[in-house]
Amino acid sequence: MYVAVKGGERAIENAHAWLAEERRGDTSVAELSVEQIREQLALAVNRVMAEGSLYDPDLASLAIKQARGDLIEAIFLIRAYRTTLPRFGASLPVETGKMACDRRISATFKDLPGGQVLGPTFDYTHRLLDFKLAADGEVPEAATREAVSSDVPHVTEFLNHEGLIEEAPHDDTTPPDLTREPLEMPAERALRLQALTRADEGFTLGMAYSTQRGYARNHAFVGELRIGSVPVEMEIPELGFSIEIGEVTLTECETVNQFTGSKSEPPQFTRGYGLVFGQTERKAISMALVDRALRWEELGEEDEGAPAQDAEFVLYHADNIQATGFLEHIKLPHYVDFQAELELVRKLREEAGTNSVSEAAE
Amino acid sequence: MSSCIEYRKVVEMKDVNEDHAPRQHWLSLMAKAPAGHVATLLDQAVTRPAFTWLRAPEVGSTMVRARAGSTGSPFNLGEVTLTRCALVLATGEVGHAYIQGRSKTDAEAVAIMDALMQTSTAATLQARVLDMLEAEQTAKRDARAAKAAATKVDFFTMVRGED
Known part of the structure; x- marks a missing residue:
């Protein structure tokens, strides 16, 4: 028998009020502003923008504050907000070759045009806690040097001159959009890249790591890693x-x-590509490794049955909002479902009990 | 329904034959200005003219696209927030704004600027608004580039023992 029940409104209201109080914490400690989050927790903000799939640092900072620093909850808030926005169109593809680079390094060529520019990186720090940061916020000004302003060419272009690396030929097809149509298999590369750039960083990192450890052998070099800003250009219909x-x-x-090499392709270097909103280096490298692993079919490689080669497995489990939605729903009331299970187990036990008694009697 | 009519008005009033490079440049410049900046400079330079909305400011998004391997087939990278509006001055010039972010007041200031740049006030606004924005953006960009340049690695070969 199904009995509809209502209740819990007051408990929910009070729980939310308490949440607000806990979010604020000790009121004798100054409140954190959205601007402080945007400026001082920039990498958290970047992750929320990348996985929330909406570039707006102020909104992402607000989401982090509201979510008490739970980044997946913050991403959830951004995804929900995103769905309320009317879409005015799509940009022209951004030109990363014209990026104003803060950082640009190559692990394959020491001397390359534009040089190895480290940028504001954690690399080469000793990973020792800096107690000075707990004491005061004073920082020395960063050093400067005269910059030669010119576009920084991509490393893959040099290899292209010799024909040693596969080309990424230019075309202007309209890419599929998983925010408009559900993700379906088989997924072409454009769709995979869209799914990967907004995928959970931890999941993508784990998948990428698995390829390095030998699940789908492809030893990757970071041909190039660059971080910087690019303009976003868009056709405006009313302007023409x-x-x-x-x-x-x-x-x-x-x-x-x-x-x-394979039946269809000569021996050469192949490419994996990662591009992510914000300064999100770990994610971009992970994305490039997973992208490369998922390309096995189009390159005529063998299916080794590695998880990172399985597009359906990777893409259907990479989205942390879908994952957390399904995972966390199981904590919500399932009283009726469970009641049914309970009845079933009791019945089975009863039958089993009867049987064992009758067997003993024989 | 009303928005469709407004949209048609906007489309009908577009200028198709003129050289659009200067307009393209000032609209691009203002779209990248920090919040509140265009409005402040505009108000310091001139008194705002009367205008009628063709499209009241609205917040939305655009899908940013990129290319696989930076040169290959396009894919959808993610959205960016965007605010747009269109207006017409009493003297007939149409101004448009499409700017990153969610500031309706900034969009309004940009659209007024766009319209005024088609009037005789253009020279004043070029000097007191656009040139200022350009100088600031160049300075900001150069400052970052100079910090990046200071982190460029100078390789040197260690003296080897064999000679």
């Missing part, structure tokens, strides 16, 4: 021409992978 509507910071990673 395109304008730059703003600027975004991106992290781009191109991996170079050895490839011994």
Whole structure:
């Protein structure tokens, strides 16, 4: 028998009020402003923008504050907000070759045009806690040096001159959009890249790591990693021409992978590509490795049955909002479902009990 | 329904034949200005003219696209917030704004600027608004580039023992 029940309104209301109080914490400690989050927790903000799939640092900072620093909850808030926005169109593809680079390194070529520019990186720090940060916020000004302003060419272009690396030929097809149509298999590369750039960082990192450990052998070199800002240009129908509507910071990673050739392709280097909103280096490298692993079919490689080669497995489990939605719903009331299970187990036990008694009697 | 009519008005009033490079440049410049900046400079330079909305400011998004391997097929990278509006001055000039972020007041200031740049006030506004914005953006960009340049690695070979 199904009995509809209501209740809990007051408990829910009080729980939310308490949540607000806990979010604020000790009121004798100054409140954190959205601007402080945006400026001082920038990498958390970047992750929320990347996985929330909406570039707006102020909104992402607000979401982090509201979510008490729970980044997946913050991403959830951004995804929900995103669905309320009317879409005014799509930009022209951003030109990362014209990026104003804060950082640009290559693990494959020491001397390359534009040089190895480290940028504001954690690399080469000793990972020792800096207790000075707990005491005061004073920082020395960063050093400067005269910059040569010119576009920084991509590393893969050099290899292209020799024909040693596969080309990424230019085309202008309209890409599929998983925010408009459900993700379906088989997923072409454009769709995979869209899914990966908004995928959970931890999941993508784990998948990428698995390829390094030998599940789908492809030894990747970071051909290039660059972080910086690019203008976003869009055709404005009522003007009849395109304008730059703003600027975004991106992290781009191109991996170079050895490839011994297949029936259709000569031995050459192949490429994996990662491009993510914000300064999000770990994610961009992970994305490039997973992208490369998922390309096995189009390159005529063998299916080794590795998890990172399985597009359906990777893409259907990479979205942390879908995952957390389904995972966390199981804590919500399932009284009726469970009641049914309970009845069933009791019945089975009863039958089993009867049987064992009758067997003993024989 | 009303928005469709407004939209048609906007489309009908577009200028198709003129050289659009200067307009493209000032709209791009203003779209990248920090919050509140265009409005402040505009108000310091001139008194705002009367206008009628063709499209009241609205907040939305645009899908940012990129290319696989930076040069290949396009894919959808993610959205960016965007505010747009269109207005017409009493003297007939149409101004448009499409700017990153969610500031309706900034969009209004940009659209007024766009319209005024088609009037005789253009020279004043070029000097007191656009040139200022350009100088600030160049300075900001150069400052970052200079910090990046200071982190460029100078390789040197260690003296080897064999000679």
